[in-house]
Amino acid sequence: DIQMTQSPSPLSASVGDRVxxxxxxxxxxxxxxxxxxxxxxxxxxxxxxxxSSLKSGVPSRFSGSGSGTEFTLTISSLQPDDFATxxxxxxxxxxxxxxxxxxxETK
Amino acid sequence: EVQLVESGGGLVQPGRSxxxxxxxxxxxxxxxxxxxxxxxPGKGLxxxxxxxxxxxxxxxxxSVKGRFTTSRDNAKNSLFLQMNSxxxxxSALYFCAKDIWGYSGYDPxxxxxxxxxxxVTVSS
Numbered sequence: 001d002i003q004m005t006q007s008p009s010p011l012s013a014s015v016g017d018r019v020x021x022x023x024x025x026x027x028x029x030x031x032x033x034x035x036x037x038x039x040x041x042x043x044x045x046x047x048x049x050x051x052s053s054l055k056s057g058v059p060s061r062f063s064g065s066g067s068g069t070e071f072t073l074t075i076s077s078l079q080p081d082d083f084a085t086x087x088x089x090x091x092x093x094x095x096x097x098x099x100x101x102x103x104x105e106t107k
Numbered sequence: 108e109v110q111l112v113e114s115g116g117g118l119v120q121p122g123r124s125x126x127x128x129x130x131x132x133x134x135x136x137x138x139x140x141x142x143x144x145x146x147x148p149g150k151g152l153x154x155x156x157x158x159x160x161x162x163x164x165x166x167x168x169x170s171v172k173g174r175f176t177t178s179r180d181n182a183k184n185s186l187f188l189q190m191n192s193x194x195x196x197x198s199a200l201y202f203c204a205k206d207i208w209g210y211s212g213y214d215p216x217x218x219x220x221x222x223x224x225x226x227v228t229v230s231s
Contacts, residue, residue: 001169034217036152043202043221044152055219087152091215094157094166096142101151 002026002090006099012107019075021102023088028068032092035064035073038101039084047086048073078104109133109220111203116225119193127225129186129203134220137161137181138209142218143188145199145227155201156188157215164213171197193229200224 003026013019023033031051036044046055048064051071061076075082083106088099115127129141143155156177157166165177176189186203204218 032215038152043204043223044218045221046207046217046219049207049217089152089154089217091217094164094215095168096154096157096215098144098152098154 001095002029002093002097004088004090004097004099006086006088006102008102009100010103010105012105013078014107015078015080017078017107019078019082019104021073021086021088021104023066023071023073023099025069025071025090025092029090029092031067032090033064033066033071034089034091035062036087036089037082037084038087044087075104109205111205111220111222113201113203113222113225116201116227118228118230120231121194121229123193124189124191125193125227127188127190127201127227129188129222131184131186131203131205134205135209136179136184140206140213140216141179141186142204142206143177143186144202144204144218144221145197146202146224147196147199150199153199158186159213160210190227193227195229198227198229200226 005024033051035048038044052064085101085103110132112130142157158177174192178187202224204221206216207219
């Protein structure tokens with residue numbers, strides 16, 4: 001199975017900060033990567049798919065990049081609503097594995 | 108409005124069985140692959156299983172292969188997860204989710220809508 005590793009975890013930041021989360025795949029997954037946001041007690045929410053495509057309705061401060069084995073999720077200016085846990089997921093293989101998650105917490 | 112509502116969770120002893128259901132509405136259920144994802148308390152997301160729109164392909168995580176069975180009833184807009192030989196490590200909140208695109212063969216896709224989950228606790 002393809003393993004997904006996220007860093008850092010956790011991530012301490014302040015409102016207004018530029019935040020970058022990295023996700024690495026154990027083998028090439030082309031651009032078949034999604035990012036999700038999850039808040040406590042809630043279901044995950046899809047933010048980005050195909051590494052860099054923003055889902056409709058998701059604020060433009062979120063962006064994704066990368067291909068092959070290394071990917072990043074960037075929040076250009078962290079807002080109070082963005083404190084949450086973020087997961088990457090590969091869908092290159094039928095075993096659609098998630099990263100372990102990165103919790104963005106208040107510095 | 109797309110809705111996915113899981114049910115069937117509860118407390119069960121190790122070695123016993125449980126059947127989860129997911130009722131879908133607000134979209135053409137029979138056009139989409141659907142999934143089970145679980146999350147142990149305080150832990151991350153773990154993909155469990157995917158069933159294609161036509162039940163022609165069903166995939167399982169290694170951790171549940173041979174013990175869990177996924178099925179669907181497109182006429183009733185429902186997804187099921189039959190869980191046998193349950194272990195304490197199967198304790199988790201179980202979510203159902205749908206593919207972002209419908210009727211697109213068997214290629215994997217991300218998940219755009221999720222239910223709120225049903226809690227399974229395996230303990231004696």
